[in-house]
Amino acid sequence: MTDDGLGWYGVRCVFRWNDREHRPYEERITLWRAASAAQAIELAEREGRDYARDNRFEQLNFAQAYSLSEDRITQGTEVFSLLRDSALKPDAYLDNYFDTGGEHQAR
Template sequence: MAAAKKDWYAVRCVFRWEASEGRCYEERLTLWRAESTEEAIARAEEEARRYASDNGVRRLDFAQSYRLATDGRPGDGDEVFSLLRDSGLDEDAYLDRYFDTGEEHQSTVPGG
């Protein structure tokens, strides 16, 4: 019997960090080799439970999976996650609403 084909999946899980000055949410993408979306999510959720326990954060009941369109192991430039969202917002308002609210904890590239 031939082994089932495994693909690479990126799974996004969300966590809530309790901070002294309010709440902070973390979106984490992890990479899994699995036979199905369901398997990838199950494995990612198990890892997310450990991550939450190890870091004293709360795992939210949310996971999204994306099957990578690679033929083999992921490499430079391969897309690891994609999410399409319908919105009536213009470009600047869209970025401000979902990605650049001013509340992100992120590194920036000088002049970028």
């Protein structure tokens, strides 16, 4: 938190694209200066409504906030982290949550 009472927050929101064949989901992380995680989510959701409307996407009303531990954003600053308990082994975990084969990504 800085002297002005504001900190940096990474907020992940989820959208669904309606104009593509398989209607992919998008996880989008944006950065916000806010007094709390709740305020950062409010700001991200407001911006997300515009993003969804402008692109004809569906906003899924799901947001998670992460408080950045650093006040200055620099190269390599962690902007989001999420811990998840799972009994899956590493390869199965990645296949289940992150590498399903349906991702649109550069490799």
